[in-house]
Amino acid sequence: MSELVLDVKGVSKRFGAVRALDNVQLQVHSHEILALMGENGAGKSTLMKVLSGVYQPDAGEIRLGGQTIKVHSPADARAAGINLIYQELAVAPHMSVAQNVFMGSEPRGRFGRVDTGLMTRKTNEILASLGARFSADTLAGSLGIADQQQVEIARSLIHKSKVLIMDEPTAALSDRETERLFEVIRRLRNDGIAIVYISHRMAEMVELADRVSVMRDGGYVGTLPREEATPERVIQMMVGRPLGDFYQRRETTTPGPVRLEVRNMHSDRIHGASFAVRAGEVLGLAGLVGAGRTELARLVFGADELHQGEILLDGQVIKVKEPLDAIRRGIAYLPEDRKGQGLFLQLSALANTTMSVLGRNSRFGILNHKGLRRLTEDAIKQLAVKVPGPDGIVGGLSGGNQQKILLARWLAIKPKVLILDEPTRGVDVGAKSEIYRIINQLAASGVAVVVISSELPEVIGICDRVLVMREGHISGELGAGQINQEAIMTLATHLPAAVDATVTLH
Template identity: 50%
Template sequence: MNVVMQGISKAFGPVRVLEEVDFAIAGGEIHALMGENGAGKSTLMKILSGVYRSDAGSIVIDGKAVDIRSTRQAEACGIAIIHQELNLIPQLSVMENLFLGREPSRFGVIDSARMRREAQAQLAALGASGIDPEAEAGSLSIGQQQMVEIAKALAMDARLLIMDEPTAALTEREIDTLFGLMQTLKARGVAIVYVSHRMEEIFRICDKISVLRDGRFVGERVIARTDFDEVVRMMVGREIGDRFPRRSVQPGAVRLQVDGLADEHHVRDISFAVRAGEVLGVAGLMGAGRSEILKTLFGLNRRRAGTVLLDGQAVSLHSPGAAIAAGLAFVTEDRKSQGLVLGMSLRENATLVHLPQYARLGVVSDAAEQQAVAGLIEQLRIRTRDAELEVKSLSGGNQQKVVFAKWLAQPPKVLLLDEPTRGVDVGGKAEIYHIINQLAAAGVAIVMVSSELPEVMAMSNRILVIHEGRQTGLFEAAEATQERIMAAATGTAHAA
């Protein structure tokens, strides 16, 4: 299947999102589509998959011009898309989701036995035979739900498969399985568009790369003939310096001491210390209990055992309010559902945590808020034309900076970071790394969970590794390798 998109333009009201964009992909090719948040990648793919209609331009499939007016028409053309936002119906079973709208029947009645058999076969082809076809989709982990989404798309016999950040919630093992499947599909002649911010994945699995910037097509490269630096220049239109900026801070005294920490379900006997100005990275596979450590420290999960000392004094972090009062801050994994109120303005989000400090006699001072937020916008380089804009209108990277801003209005003693660069483009990541380094230089103790090993290894002074709720490794950054970390993360080695 060969697809050519030519001169594609799209505007939403006065905002032009795409301007005469060209994109082409051939059967048996894995083609990366990259660009910063807001570059137009998702809009272009939604036009190809029938979610949106373009204002101008043409789409040609196998030499024939087509007019794709709906997702059903796109599916009829052999095009399927796996959205970054999961589209499963949580109350339905896995197999009901897989066959929604095309259930097999016998004598006019849904053939549940056949549906189960075919669902099992499709899941097994993905290496996901452990997923019960009759389980409710909502009961599955995020990674398992992602695998069901992929199985659903492949069940439609797609000849062109669009994957929008498909590995964001997958474990390393699931990613390996997915990449193996992609190679199999490629060998069968399936064309795959791969949208991702993860450079390592792009260079590992893709054949070509096309780059968008500010809604325009910048260029196409063969992966074997380009490198990270050139792709970054194409994406951001400038040099961004070192991918991981260096930090020369000498850590101070122990700020946070954790001994024997356990929650009611996931975390068992976790002990570590973090010094002022230090970044402690936390690595492990999805479901290992990394996020649960942070949630327990912040009072979101109930602590069953263990002690926590802050600057040498025992603290009772029984609730988020108590944690905030003690000097802890928490940048959560999912900024949209946990970190921001999307319908509120940038200003309202940035001052939400410490609102009382802008009030006098119970009345919030607009002038005090605006002055503080103006300083945070400048400090964090938040790109916005107005602090009164709803935060949902900002790009992913700028939304994440607003999450940081709401905690920095009153700088914390300890900053807990859960996947701080997830869904953020390469330019935005570099800026967030600078923010982390600035906070460390100011004496903040930082605990950072990340699924990206290069990020953990480059940004951390030491790395704590978790496997099934227990710590299985603690490495100095200088001695850490991906192999040693993964061995500890899978429980095949233990290091201290």
Template identity: 70%
Template sequence: MSSIALEMMGIGKRFGANKALDQVRLTAYRHEVLALMGENGAGKSTLMKILSGVYQPDEGEIRLDGKPVRIASPADARAAGINLIYQELAVAPNLTVAENIFLGAEPRARFGRVDHDAMNRRADEVLARLGARFSATTPAHRLGIADQQQVEIARALIHDSRVLILDEPTAALSDRESERLFEVIRQLRDDGIALIYISHRMEEVNRLADRIAVLRDGSYVGSMTRAESSPQKLVQMMVGRPLDDFYQHKSEAGAGPVRLEVQNLGSHRVRPASFKVHAGEVLGLAGLVGAGRTELARLIFGADARSGGRILLDGQEVDIREPLDAIRLGIGYLPEDRKGQGLFLQLSATANTTMNVLGRHARAGVLDHPALKKLTQQAIDRLAVKVSGTEGIVGGLSGGNQQKLLLARWLAIKPKVLILDEPTRGVDIGAKVEIYRIVHELAAQGVAVICISSELPEVIGLCHRVLVMREGSLAGELAGEAVTQEAIMTLATHEAA
């Protein structure tokens, strides 16, 4: 075992009457990737904010290289070699890459002026170490998310990082971009940096982590090596109960009538597509990023204009020109970007949950607020949403609770068809289980569900049939025993079996 880089011992933190952390301990070693896992609200973010100087602990001790340290601010953390890269990146688009990397720590020449040559030279050295495909003088506004992430990592390395924390770093990355990030992380580990990796994705953790630590309800549950871990063990540690079947047991599909039929539906980004979804069926829509899955869903929902085709609901052709038409017909669409396209973060749980059904709860133009609050409370109870009442502001909730409230909005219309685009992206294990349970309930009630997901185990475990898209076209259909990861990827990439 490598030497200990970091020890957090007996860490406690309260926010008013709420005990966020209770005697938490954590140990990170050099030359190690330590995955930190737990449900949203388990205390991971609070613990890391204490380590990075954003919060001060009420009790406990932090040691670096065996010596006690006091981290009173983010500046103290950086000076000690501790850097936290948040899921929401903080790159200034109007600056160059080098200016972002050295922001606040620019090298100085004579008379105090910024030494741009030295700054660009040093930045290029660090970028080369990371295998970056851009230079120090590149304007930051030209960078994609993956490249911006490398800028953040470069900024940490400039400050001689000894402990590097990455919070959900692949949430907005494609598979190829994630692979590039993994290569960088392995290189940093080999260089002797202790890395703390926060993620909900078990497959990712299994590939990358040397050791896994778990928090639950603000307490430290335990840790294990990658060899000792299994999905079953991790889920039980995180949620406190065993899960014999993570996706539960699917009901039989195909018994219900055809609920939704699409005939030659297309646009400038989607080639004419035809398929049917039965009442009570969960139909998967799989494919690589950019294959056209979301674009097809938006055509059905009326969010994008179609170039041709027909949509039939319960055997009758319907004219859907905008989302309001779809909603009136009982078709709901949960978008993949819940913050940008789904939720109103500054509004309450009631406003977000009931906005699609306000007309049903108004008389003479006056809203029935007690009825709306009652509807919201029923949704909160049904979906086990952790929120401070029906008037709680949505922006402060965890990703899983935000997703469940967005799902509640579509349940309020009592949908006939529900399209779910990446329904469990960025949510914890407990929230995933609740969302899967709701999907099964909806199918059992006769709702036709279309589920778009980039997680192949989720597609296989949740869906009765799977349509695979490639380059804007439907590449094929899989059902029954034929639904495997290999078969899906073969159709998605057009490779020979």
């Protein structure tokens, strides 16, 4: 039978003048997976840190098993049975799995020596219950992310978890690894553990959650049972507006002349691709993973070697041998991996925003610092970036705000063509809506926008026209009135003989 395990009542927390939590409530039962959802900045992480003893609440009550508890430190939380697994895993790579599992609570035998035999036996028992494919003696650093998560889960079980909180646990996992993790989570739920699952991914909520609680702006919005927690309703609770307002399409306008044209491009992964995009148009590039979408974009940007083909900008053939050539011509590319290939996380918003236009803002080798700061301040205001100011460090920002900073860098060069590769991956729904607004504004101003996305609703919602790729070819084109999930998937999974792999505009 399900019983109320964790009962949070009226919890509030301030950081100076900022109210991070405002009279929040939360209830979690045994044998339950509770999905906790909300935009970045909604207060989810702050609440979890209160529950795990990292922060102390200014007001409110935390009850565990019907008893009021005081959680002054993470050690207090673990002792009470509340364990938090962060998105960034805390595994010591040079220690064994057993040493990681028992870290800080090693069993002692005679003369105070660590009982390694007991550690190994207990760890192997828990790993077996989790269906792990490694042993207690395995070096933790040799494991992949999915297996390291099982090490953290095993550690929580050693501490006899009553409540297990998981923060974005699938962010770095493949589909197969995600399914394995889901199997473990369901097994823990069936064993009676109360699980709080934090995620931005609607599909995970639908697949896993027994109930869904939503937070917005530091407050509690409400809780829905599984049967009522449709993505549309949850998104409306998260952002405070109906899903129908989510893809805010601009008024239909006639695109301008062809801005970018690509003819017969070949590389190791691309085979004879041709396409064109007009000024003021949002062109989608869809297809399955590995279809060649990113590879095609990187060829246009000069990031990969082109074996054959031509690139025309405003009707003129241009040479793009490296990204700097593309940037000088007004072609910008926002990569899929914003942290690894786009941003300098240790630098400020100002440095990240202006690094592509330093030459334009200098004279005789001396930078115009006032001009660069003004440019950054204007970008922060225009894109509604939540950052303390131009000097704020980018690594401390949410995914959505990091993406906006990267967008700001490319807007600073006043692009003619903007290629966006998975522009909303890893950002919350509120930030997605803001990014869609920016895309619409850019198209309305005459920029030719190319959007690569694996989210079909996104492609359908924001693109004027869609090209579908398969195995390095462009397998077909969908115009206005033709763009739907079935048509995209048909072209993505088959290459009909009747469809010419060369797509041009007339």
